Amino acid sequence: MTSDIDASFPPILCARDMSAAATRALGASAARFPAALRARTSRGASAARRASAAPSSDMMRAGDAALLPPAVPAPHHPTYSIAEAIRAALEEDIADVGDISCLSTIPVETESTATLLAKADGVLAGQALANQILAAVDPDVTVAWTKKDGDSLKRGDVFCEMRGKAHSILRAERVLLNFMQRMSGIATLTRRMAEAAAPATMLETRKTVPGLRLPDKWAVLVGGGKNHRMGLFDMIMIKDNHIAASGSIEAAVRNAQAYLKENASPAKIEVETRTMDEVAQVIALLDDERVDTSAVSRVMLDNMSLEDMAEAVRMFAGRVETEASGNVTLETVHAIGQTGVTFVSSGALTHSVMALDVSLNVSTE
Numbered sequence: 001m002t003s004d005i006d007a008s009f010p011p012i013l014c015a016r017d018m019s020a021a022a023t024r025a026l027g028a029s030a031a032r033f034p035a036a037l038r039a040r041t042s043r044g045a046s047a048a049r050r051a052s053a054a055p056s057s058d059m060m061r062a063g064d065a066a067l068l069p070p071a072v073p074a075p076h077h078p079t080y081s082i083a084e085a086i087r088a089a090l091e092e093d094i095a096d097v098g099d100i101s102c103l104s105t106i107p108v109e110t111e112s113t114a115t116l117l118a119k120a121d122g123v124l125a126g127q128a129l130a131n132q133i134l135a136a137v138d139p140d141v142t143v144a145w146t147k148k149d150g151d152s153l154k155r156g157d158v159f160c161e162m163r164g165k166a167h168s169i170l171r172a173e174r175v176l177l178n179f180m181q182r183m184s185g186i187a188t189l190t191r192r193m194a195e196a197a198a199p200a201t202m203l204e205t206r207k208t209v210p211g212l213r214l215p216d217k218w219a220v221l222v223g224g225g226k227n228h229r230m231g232l233f234d235m236i237m238i239k240d241n242h243i244a245a246s247g248s249i250e251a252a253v254r255n256a257q258a259y260l261k262e263n264a265s266p267a268k269i270e271v272e273t274r275t276m277d278e279v280a281q282v283i284a285l286l287d288d289e290r291v292d293t294s295a296v297s298r299v300m301l302d303n304m305s306l307e308d309m310a311e312a313v314r315m316f317a318g319r320v321e322t323e324a325s326g327n328v329t330l331e332t333v334h335a336i337g338q339t340g341v342t343f344v345s346s347g348a349l350t351h352s353v354m355a356l357d358v359s360l361n362v363s364t365e
Helices: 020-032 045-050 082-094 100-105 127-137 166-197 213-222 240-246 249-262 276-287 306-316 333-337
Strands: 111-118 142-145 158-165 201-203 236-238 269-273 296-302 321-325 343-345 358-363
Touching (some): 127 142, 166 201, 166 213, 333 343
Parallel strands (some): 201 343, 269 296, 296 321, 321 343
Antiparallel strands (some): 111 158, 142 158
8 A cells, every 4th residue: 555645446426325225215205305405504604605716617527636646745654545544534434324414315416516615724734635535435526726735724715616416525525624624734733833943844743643644744744844754664763761671872772773784774763862961972872983873863852951952953063963852832943943953843733733624515506
């Protein structure tokens, strides 16, 4: 499996959700429904209808839109599949029954138009993934976007229009919004923190929702940050517990270097330090020609004062990258970024994110 955008998996059509009995029941009751179904509205929905959405000439089949390269490519993961994540999200919503709200209230043939409305300022993320969700549900739904991943949203912006079977649009609605709202929230916070941290580069951590590692990290890229290691497999991070179990920083580094050599691995090593004494120990290892430190590329400065971080950066003198971590907030990140560290990492980008408020509003002609 691959993390690359994949629209080749079989579409999960709304029609598949329907039992034969439910389909017959809908057919028998269709005459009871008016020709036009009133929109489900929320505060701001009328504004959404008044605002200009994408012109019809820009409409594209979701099945084709899902094949377009994303504005911001997804990060690579050797086993994670975006397609499988979407499939799982759609399947958990219908179980083995189907969408009984649609089945019981809306004739199968009903055609609808829907728009996406930003109800708060932020950064859009999840547009490319939304195309895949729509394609998985019904590749014949058409969609047009006035914004792409990474674009700024203002409250009141209508940035997407979709047309197709009402069942298909409503089948996709919650899954699409769940991914988009979370990813946009991550991208929004990342942009604010990345701008404040400059010239340091903003990173996330592995503190992501289980099963959503790649979408969470993708959203960080959309927001203008960079990715830390994807998982336990692509970088050796020697943290306090590894040091405690190994016996010392030196023993942990020697063991890690031996592992990389034995396995012909190109992975790099990051060493966590919490005190200036530990910084001095790492520098001593870098200076010791008898110790192989060729893979040591970064040192974490964890929960250090601004003064200690700046001094550690001076002591390493560019020999390795430096990463500040701990107590990183919107209020503290600017000062941390000015200490000279290469990176600033924050778990809050993904573990404490506030979803961006986006609504989907349906009308039926």
